[in-house]
Amino acid sequence: xxxxxxxxxxxxxxxxxxxxxxxxxxxxxxxxxxxxxxxxxxxxxxxxxxxxxxxxxxxxxxxxxxxxxxxxxxxxxxxxxxxxxxxxxxxxxxxxxxxxxxxxxxxxxxxxxxxxxxxxxxxxxxxxxxxxxxxxxxxxxxxxxxxxxxxxxxxxxxxxxxxxxxxxxxxxxxxxxxxxxxxxxxxxxxxxxxxxxxxxxxxxxxxxxxxxxxxxxxxxxxxxxxxxxxxxxxxxxxxxxxxxxxxxxxxxxxxxxxxxxxxxxxxxxxxxxxxxxxxxxxxxxxxxxxxxxxxxxxxxxxxxxxxxxxxxxxxxxxxxxxxxxxxxxxxxxxxxxxxxxxxxxxxxxxxxxxxxxxxxxxxxxxxxxxxxxxxxxxxxxx
Amino acid sequence: xxxxxxxxxxxxxxxxxxxxxxxxxxxxxxxxxxxxxxxxxxxxxxxxxxxxxxxxxxxxxxxxxxxxxxxxxxxxxxxxxxxxxxxxxxxxxxxxxxxxxxxxxxxxxxxxxxxxxxxxxxxxxxxxxxxxxxxxxxxxxxxxxxxxxxxxxxxxxxxxxxxxxxxxxxxxxxxxxxxxxxxxxxxxxxxxxxxxxxxxxxxxxxxxxxxxxxxxxxxxxxxxxxxxxxxxxxxxxxxxxxxxxxxxxxxxxxxxxxxxxxxxxxxx
Numbered sequence: 001x002x003x004x005x006x007x008x009x010x011x012x013x014x015x016x017x018x019x020x021x022x023x024x025x026x027x028x029x030x031x032x033x034x035x036x037x038x039x040x041x042x043x044x045x046x047x048x049x050x051x052x053x054x055x056x057x058x059x060x061x062x063x064x065x066x067x068x069x070x071x072x073x074x075x076x077x078x079x080x081x082x083x084x085x086x087x088x089x090x091x092x093x094x095x096x097x098x099x100x101x102x103x104x105x106x107x108x109x110x111x112x113x114x115x116x117x118x119x120x121x122x123x124x125x126x127x128x129x130x131x132x133x134x135x136x137x138x139x140x141x142x143x144x145x146x147x148x149x150x151x152x153x154x155x156x157x158x159x160x161x162x163x164x165x166x167x168x169x170x171x172x173x174x175x176x177x178x179x180x181x182x183x184x185x186x187x188x189x190x191x192x193x194x195x196x197x198x199x200x201x202x203x204x205x206x207x208x209x210x211x212x213x214x215x216x217x218x219x220x221x222x223x224x225x226x227x228x229x230x231x232x233x234x235x236x237x238x239x240x241x242x243x244x245x246x247x248x249x250x251x252x253x254x255x256x257x258x259x260x261x262x263x264x265x266x267x268x269x270x271x272x273x274x275x276x277x278x279x280x281x282x283x284x285x286x287x288x289x290x291x292x293x294x295x296x297x298x299x300x301x302x303x304x305x306x307x308x309x310x311x312x313x314x315x316x317x318x319x320x321x322x323x324x325x326x327x328x329x330x331x332x333x334x335x336x337x338x339x340x341x342x343x344x345x346x347x348x349x350x351x352x353x354x355x356x357x358x359x360x361x362x363x364x365x366x367x368x369x370x371x372x373x374x375x376x377x378x379x380x381x382x
Numbered sequence: 383x384x385x386x387x388x389x390x391x392x393x394x395x396x397x398x399x400x401x402x403x404x405x406x407x408x409x410x411x412x413x414x415x416x417x418x419x420x421x422x423x424x425x426x427x428x429x430x431x432x433x434x435x436x437x438x439x440x441x442x443x444x445x446x447x448x449x450x451x452x453x454x455x456x457x458x459x460x461x462x463x464x465x466x467x468x469x470x471x472x473x474x475x476x477x478x479x480x481x482x483x484x485x486x487x488x489x490x491x492x493x494x495x496x497x498x499x500x501x502x503x504x505x506x507x508x509x510x511x512x513x514x515x516x517x518x519x520x521x522x523x524x525x526x527x528x529x530x531x532x533x534x535x536x537x538x539x540x541x542x543x544x545x546x547x548x549x550x551x552x553x554x555x556x557x558x559x560x561x562x563x564x565x566x567x568x569x570x571x572x573x574x575x576x577x578x579x580x581x582x583x584x585x586x587x588x589x590x591x592x593x594x595x596x597x598x599x600x601x602x603x604x605x606x607x608x609x610x611x612x613x614x615x616x617x618x619x620x621x622x623x624x625x626x627x628x629x630x631x632x633x634x635x636x637x638x639x640x641x642x643x644x645x646x647x648x649x650x
Contacts, residue, residue, distance in 0.1 A: 061556055084555045084564075096553040100571040109567075110557035157557065 014039035014197050015060070015165065020069035022055050022221075029055040031221035033069070037199060039164075042191050044200040044208040047218030053201050056218070057167055060199065062086050073165070089158030089166040089196075093173050095150040097142035103153050104129070104138040110161040128156035131190070148179045155187075159194070168200045172207065184210050205245055209233075217241055233287075239370035242285045249291065249337045250375050251284040251311075264333030268309045273366040283367040283375075288340035290363040293327045295349050299356040310358045313337060315351050329355055413630055420623035427618055438620040448625065451609035457520065458595075458605055459588040462527040466584035467577060469528065470535035477536070478543045493533040500593045503529060508597040518600025526598055527588040534587060535580035542576025543569075575643060582640045586633055 015037035022030040030052045037043055045053035058064040060071065062083030071078040078086060097106050105112075107128050111121045129135045132152040142150055151171055158166055172180045188211055191198055202208055208215050209229040217225035217232065217240075225232050225241035236242035239250070253263040255276050261268055268284065276282060293315075294302065304310050313329035316336070320343065327339045327347055337357055341347060349355055390398070415429065420438055422431025442448050477489050495503060507526045508517065516522040546569060554564035570577070592607040599608045610625050 061552075063552055063555075082560070083552075084558050084560050086556075087558075088556060090553070090556040092549045092553055094547060094549060096547065096549045098550060098554065098568050098572075100568075109554065109559075113558040113563065154553075157553075161558065 012039045013037065014073060015199075016070070016072040017056070017060075018070040018072070020056065020059065020071065021067045022052075022059060022064060023067045028221050030059070030066075033221070033223060035216060035223060035226070037197060038214075040195050040197055041214060042188075042198045042200065042212045044202060044212035044215045045218055046202060046205055046208040046215050048203055051218035052221035053216075053218040054169060055221075057169055057199065057201050060165075061088060061090050061167055087161070087163050089161070089163035091151070091154045091158050091166070091168045091171045093170045095142070095147070095154045095174075097150055097153055097157070099142055102139050102141055103134060103145070106142065106153055107156045107160050109157060114161065124160055128160045131159070132156045147175050148183060151175070151183065152186075155190070159196070164197060166196050166198045168198060170202055171200075173202070173204075180207070181210075187211060217244060219244070236285070236365060238374070239283055239285065239367045240374040242365060242367075243375050247288050247338060247340075249286045249288060251286070251335060251337070253282060253284055255280045255282055263311060264331055264335065266311050268311070269307070269361050270364065270366050271361055273368065275368055276366065280368065283370060285365040285367065286337075286359045286363065288326065288338040289324075290359055291337065291339045292341070292358045293329060293339040293347065293349065293355045294358065296354050296356065298348075299358075304358065305360075307361050308358050309361060309364075310356050313355055313357050315349050315353045315355055317351060318347060318349070327355070329357060331357075416623050416626045417630070419620060420627045422620060422623075425620060427620055427623065438624045442621050442624040442628075445621070448606075448609065448621065451604055451606045452625075452628065454520075454523075454603055455589060455606040458523045458527060459585050461520070461524045462531050462588035463581045463585045465524060465528045466531045466535040467539075467581045470532055470539050470580055470584075471577065473532075474536050474539035474543055478540055479548075492536055495530050496533045500530065504594045504597045507594065511598070517598055518603055520603065522598045523595065523603070523605065526594040527591055528584075530591065530594065531584035531587040534583035538580035538583060539573065539576045542573040542579075546572050578643055579640055582636050586636055589633060589636075590629060 013036045015035075017033055017035040017037075020030055020033040020035075021028070033052070033056060045056060047053045055064060059066050060078075062078070062081065066079060098109060101109065104125055108121050108125045111124060116124075126135075129138055132155055134149060134152055134156070137145060137149060142153065145153070154171070172183055175183065184207060187198075200208075200211060212229065214227060215225070215229055215232055216223045219240055225237050225245075227237075232241055233245050236245060236248075242248045243250075251263050251268075253261040253268055253270070255261040255270075255278060257278055258276050259270060259272050261270060261282070263284070270276075270282075270284060273282070293313075299310070311331055313331045315327060316330050317328040319326045319328070323343055324340055325343050325347055327341075327349065329337050329339065331337065339357060418431065419427050419429065421434050421436070422428065423433035423435040423437075424431055473492060477485060477492070504526070507522075507529065511517045511522045511526075550572065551561075551564045551569050554568040555561060559567060590607055591605075592611060595605045595608045596611060599605070604612070606625055606629060610622050610629075613619065613622055
């Protein structure tokens with residue numbers, strides 16, 4: 001590999017997707033998608049099946065032709081370039097190694113196609129074997145190797161011709177959890193070392209968080225959230241992303257002036273939100289770990305700090321999860337909320353107890369525009 | 383398993399072995415019989431033979447008519463094999479990967495010769511070739527045999543192609559191979575067992591085909607089964623037993639090759 005050390009100062013666009021569409025008959029798989037992929041970044045397409053993430057990746061690879069729109073790499077259109085001339089690397093979900101070739105010949109295949117000299121081929125294949133730590137397995141057939149080893153061969157095969165872009169289509173989906181986490185760490189290190197641009201597709205949000213610098217969340221053929229895992233989680237751009245990523249509590253309130261309102265008759269304060277009109281119905285979103293549940297006695301001892309809200313609820317269920325525990329409560333108006341805290345903090349209440357649920361105004365997101373289906377998780381539930 | 387031999391009572395098991403043995407004997411005895419007769423010294427096909435001899439084999443191999451017929455059979459069978467694979471391969475690809483209306487119908491049409499009575503195909507092909515003046519040619523033999531061999535070849539290749547994960551071919555393409563290169567370098571090697579099995583089926587179908595061949599034959603060109611058929615109508619010579627033995631021998635050889643290849647493919 002040309003040892004490019006990752007350089008944080010470069011954030012030029014390498015790939016641009018512009019107005020990309022893909023229709024199958026009446027079905028819209030990808031819907032007018034725009035995306036800029038930075039040179040050297042690790043970008044993950046996250047979404048449930050049928051959200052358009054894999055179709056978009058397929059169009060990048062060239063296996064699917066866009067119904068309309070443009071794919072640019074370094075300003076050059078790729079749309080009419082056949083996949084074998086795109087010089088893009090790709091790793092598939094089911095490894096897709098060539099069953100009749102041994103590991104060495106699998107990795108050497110792209111170089112043989114490019115008619116590279118024998119010496120150079122051997123050198124590069126050796127380097128790849130070393131990179132993925134499979135030197136002792138060079139003569140094995142794919143069928144004689146474990147899933148994790150096979151996928152490392154597939155990664156080596158995709159990197160040996162030094163593509164600028166590596167596409168990965170749920171490459172770890174078929175592996176068990178422990179192995180998956182090991183390979184995720186390897187992959188992150190590999191990316192750091194090689195400085196290659198990686199576009200990764202997964203439906204596993206933890207994997208997306210673990211691996212990527214940026215995540216694009218797909219739903220119904222569109223990108224509904226784009227940013228770092230941190231930003232998307234802490235400040236979801238919409239109710240769908242809030243509900244899709246991690247867990248969330250939604251509280252319906254009626255605004256009375258900007259910055260204030262009523263939730264089930266109790267006054268609440270919200271962050272200033274553009275477009276929030278007097279009397280408008282809107283949503284407060286609070287992450288379970290950002291909310292606190294206090295017994296009535298605790299609440300009496302600790303006055304509500306400025307910039308916090310408090311609502312009254314009844315405990316429905318307490319769950320101990322090891323390092324954390326959750327408390328499911330129901331408000332008087334019937335809204336179910338979840339509060340999550342580290343076990344060390346303790347939760348002294350019992351089911352049936354009255355509690356006060358508190359959250360900081362700054363920690364709550366406000367949504368004025370949403371579809372009911374956005375809130376009912378389902379998609380991306382783990 | 384309900385029908386596991388180990389779980390059965392002794393009488394039931396004995397009965398099972400007995401019927402299995404009888405069925406096997408029923409199927410195999412004629413073959414054993416004919417092979418023994420080809421070595422028998424009586425020229426009237428007496429069983430058991432009064433003595434043993436190789437003289438019918440000597441006669442067979444010394445007779446240019448028999449040798450010509452055997453050679454013709456081999457030629458026709460090999461050409462049929464190649465033609466059936468060459469035609470079956472693209473057909474199987476179209477039937478498995480194609481997304482076009484009428485695909486199911488086309489599959490039905492291609493496999494029809496398996497259910498249409500052979501005589502009907504034979505008469506139809508005979509009528510056509512008679513009109514075109516092709517009867518008695520190698521071409522007519524091969525074409526008529528390919529018609530009945532093709533369904534076996536197509537089905538065999540379709541089965542292996544369906545089992546082949548197409549993303550492996552896509553992987554070759556993204557690695558820089560054109561679609562055609564990928565098919566030749568990756569897909570064909572992967573489905574080779576199916577291609578070979580399909581070819582062997584075609585060979586066997588052609589090798590012992592007699593109905594079509596009788597129609598296509600001329601005094602100058604006839605295959606081994608045809609020569610046996612015509613000889614049988616004149617006299618009952620043990621040389622026919624020799625021809626039968628050779629016919630069976632080659633068929634068995636082909637089947638052994640197929641089994642060996644299958645085993646190797648499974649162990650790969």
